Amino acid sequence: MFLKELILKDFRNYLELNFNPDQGINIITGPNAQGKTNLLEAIFLSGMGFSFRLKDKDVVKWGNEHSILKSSYQLSDFTVDVFTQIKLDGLKKILINGSENNRKSLPGYYGIILFRPDDLQIIKGPPSQRRDFIDNDIGFISSVYRKLLKQYRRIVLHRNNLLRRGEHHKDDFKIWNEEFYRYGAEVLFRRIQLLKKYFPLARDIYGSIAGKNEKLDMKYLSSARISDSLSVDQIINDFIIEGKSREKEELYKKQTLFGPHRDDITFLLNNKDIRNFGSQGQIRSVVLALKAAQMKLFKCETGQNPIMLLDDVLMELDENRQNYLLKLISNNQAFITTTGFSKTISRHIDRVYFINSGTIKEREYTSSGNAPNE
């Protein structure tokens, strides 16, 4: 899949933009605060239907009422045209090939992968960051998983409300409890199935990046005691047992204390927890492996090469790792923001764009490794 055209109107610091990128590696360069990340945000938003920053409505150019994004994506044998309007009051209108009820055809479902400095939080941050990574970045690939998760979150919210109000003895609670076990088990089962495909990809990629002496392992940490031989029914039984044993604690704390919304992953390098013992470089390499594995998983599941958005991460890697990453994505369309340059980057570029105060210009470059002239 690749982005053929992006037109912006009143988006962040872009008054108007008409962008026809290359199908390969596009370098987006320029000084700080000129609109490089804004451009990646626009590509992400047009493909996924939401911004990777806090609120969608913040994208409206200051002093204006709405932003318009028009984009055209080429998939193997068809085109997807997306029209997005975001209003200052938060209302959003999305048309996909002219239709309003067709969100599942958003190009993001075929893979738009964002890699940015914040992703180090997948390793360093609290468990919620790792759950978000599983649910939003990996789980996004499965429509069944997305639906189950949405339903499960609603059930947990309701169950928590009943616990908070001390209404656990009512019949209503029993019904919600059964739903909690059932949807919790379905979500957990599917999550583990997805991770069984995903973990080996990440492990192999890390081996290629870091060499044979460093072995990456990932373990899923369930907040409930669950058996090894997993089936949905088995997990439901395990949850029932867990529920009974934690009943008093849940009543006391007035919240649901186990289930997929409380689980975590641990990352081990040579059997040691990377959070406690990993260097910055090792953590960066693990995150690089996670993102590359995400790309491979999307390719396996959808048959499309995802679009890669790399925001300010390339220059943080040494030239060997830059080379590894750029070779890996050589069959993908990529948008890479950077303020610096290296010989490795210049060897892999297809096009360079220079951004200045919300305007974009294509730049000539040489493979010497020098930054292109403004």
Ligand SMILES: Nc1ncnc2c1ncn2[C@@H]1O[C@H](COP(=O)(O)OP(=O)(O)OP(=O)(O)O)[C@@H](O)[C@H]1O
């Ligand atoms: N809604 C908005 N309307 C107008 N301008 C905005 C809006 N939101 C952000 N900006 C401007 O966008 C600019 C930041 O752009 P962006 O985050 O893309 O920077 P960047 O080029 O990626 O910089 P860096 O290299 O520092 O990461 C800032 O000048 C900011 O004032």
